[in-house]
Amino acid sequence: xxxxxxxxxxxxxxxxxxxxxxxxxxxxxxxxxxxxxxxxxxxxxxxxxxxxxxxxxxxxxxxxxxxxxxxxxxxxxxxxxxxxxxxxxxxxxxxxxxxxxxxxxxxxxxxxxxxxxxxxxxxxxxxxxxxxxxxxxxxxxxxxxxxxxxxxxxxxxxxxxxxxxxxxxxxxxxxxxxxxxxxxxxxxxxxxxxxxxxxxxxxxxxxxxxxxxxx
Amino acid sequence: xxxxxxxxxxxxxxxxxxxxxxxxxxxxxxxxxxxxxxxxxxxxxxxxxxxxxxxxxxxxxxxxxxxxxxxxxxxxxxxxxxxxxxxxxxxxxxxxxxxxxxxxxxxxxxxxxxxxxxxxxxxxxxxxxxxxxxxxxxxxxxxxxxxxxxxxxxxxxxxxxxxxxxxxxxxxxxxxxxxxxxxxxxxxxxxxxxxxxxxxxxxxxxxxxxxxxxxx
Numbered sequence: 001x002x003x004x005x006x007x008x009x010x011x012x013x014x015x016x017x018x019x020x021x022x023x024x025x026x027x028x029x030x031x032x033x034x035x036x037x038x039x040x041x042x043x044x045x046x047x048x049x050x051x052x053x054x055x056x057x058x059x060x061x062x063x064x065x066x067x068x069x070x071x072x073x074x075x076x077x078x079x080x081x082x083x084x085x086x087x088x089x090x091x092x093x094x095x096x097x098x099x100x101x102x103x104x105x106x107x108x109x110x111x112x113x114x115x116x117x118x119x120x121x122x123x124x125x126x127x128x129x130x131x132x133x134x135x136x137x138x139x140x141x142x143x144x145x146x147x148x149x150x151x152x153x154x155x156x157x158x159x160x161x162x163x164x165x166x167x168x169x170x171x172x173x174x175x176x177x178x179x180x181x182x183x184x185x186x187x188x189x190x191x192x193x194x195x196x197x198x199x200x201x202x203x204x205x206x207x208x209x210x211x212x213x214x215x
Numbered sequence: 216x217x218x219x220x221x222x223x224x225x226x227x228x229x230x231x232x233x234x235x236x237x238x239x240x241x242x243x244x245x246x247x248x249x250x251x252x253x254x255x256x257x258x259x260x261x262x263x264x265x266x267x268x269x270x271x272x273x274x275x276x277x278x279x280x281x282x283x284x285x286x287x288x289x290x291x292x293x294x295x296x297x298x299x300x301x302x303x304x305x306x307x308x309x310x311x312x313x314x315x316x317x318x319x320x321x322x323x324x325x326x327x328x329x330x331x332x333x334x335x336x337x338x339x340x341x342x343x344x345x346x347x348x349x350x351x352x353x354x355x356x357x358x359x360x361x362x363x364x365x366x367x368x369x370x371x372x373x374x375x376x377x378x379x380x381x382x383x384x385x386x387x388x389x390x391x392x393x394x395x396x397x398x399x400x401x402x403x404x405x406x407x408x409x410x411x412x413x414x415x416x417x418x419x420x421x422x423x424x425x426x427x428x429x430x431x
Contacts, residue, residue: 031223031224031225031226031287031289031321031322031323031379099222099223099289099290100290100291100292101220101221101222101224101291102224102291102292105292143251143253144251144253145251145252145253146251157292157295157296159291159292161291161292164222175292177292177293177295177296179295179296179299180248180249180250180296180299180300180303181299181302181303181306182247182248182249182303182306182307186309187309187399187401188306188309188401191401
């Protein structure tokens with residue numbers, strides 16, 4: 001029987017979340033799952049091992065940024081990870097202190113600002129077949145400091161869901177989160193101008209960037 | 216059987232390149248308007264040094280070493296802010312050399328032991344294993360594929376029993392993007408903006424598709 005070749009052989013794995021053996025830079029509340037060989041937690045699926053390339057033998061980062069030697073990797077025939085400095089977050093096996101289960105989410109765009117409120121056009125992100133809606137929000141519904149982000153055209157997300165608090169109490173919560181993006185960088189502006197010039201050249205139009213510079 | 220709830224849903228963006236960890240401090244992020252001042256003030260800083268920076272705010276975990284940048288959240292309200300934060304950081308640090316990117320999603324579904332066993336049996340039937348092994352159990356399954364209509368090199372799906380939601384099923388995805396050579400973040404950010412939404416959506420669809428096999 002002909003052997004099937006693996007099309008992903010050699011594809012680098014480094015952007016996969018890597019398992020940890022050592023680091024104490026704990027991803028508190030993180031949803032990422034990093035597994036170690038461990039005793040059975042529940043009967044059905046017994047022990048767990050790491051899913052990805054194990055950390056290299058040798059130097060790994062510890063909590064205070066110093067290096068310490070690791071004795072052995074968990075899977076002997078796996079390709080060694082690069083022996084460079086890497087972040088190996090430790091597995092956090094505690095249930096997260098709090099979590100949020102999203103029920104509904106809208107993407108809003110501010111279309112009008114009044115004294116103590118603003119009007120926004122909403123698009124349902126949970127079910128995109130829903131028509132656009134218009135809604136009014138009071139400024140005092142916003143988190144402190146977010147009022148200054150309310151400008152015409154500003155984009156925000158309105159999320160409704162169940163929050164499980166540290167005391168394991170479930171609450172229905174609605175939150176408005178405004179997008180925070182800086183202005184365009186010089187290289188991005190240059191790239192856009194370059195693209196515009198190419199399109200203008202294609203259609204035989206005068207180069208608007210050069211024309212603007214002349215005026 | 217009841218449809219399991221996704222009790223814990225997280226996402227992370229990992230970049231590989233050359234970074235200056237010392238610059239990544241909560242106050243630097245708030246100074247540039249990338250996080251709220253309140254978030255920065257309340258941040259829990261584990262370490263900020265030339266070798267490694269690591270801190271958490273109420274929704275963000277940021278870890279940076281000289282060759283890796285990783286931003287994660289376990290709060291689905293903040294998936295878009297997470298992407299925006301990465302875009303903002305590297306719009307500012309526009310000369311940082313970057314060569315690889317991973318878009319990851321981690322989902323933990325509450326389940327029951329019987330449902331988990333059935334799920335394991337569907338994904339990795341035990342019949343041939345039982346011919347040679349006693350009581351074989353599936354621990355980890357990793358499927359590597361390519362996501363349709365994506366420039367990602369590989370879309371990897373990992374199934375494990377959840378260690379965070381017990382009993383529960385963990386479905387993790389990783390979409391890996393690579394540039395031919397290390398370059399400024401412009402190209403990677405363009406990919407992030409183009410493929411991030413599709414990648415997370417596909418992760419959810421994949422998990423729901425798989426989980427539905429034991430709930431129908």
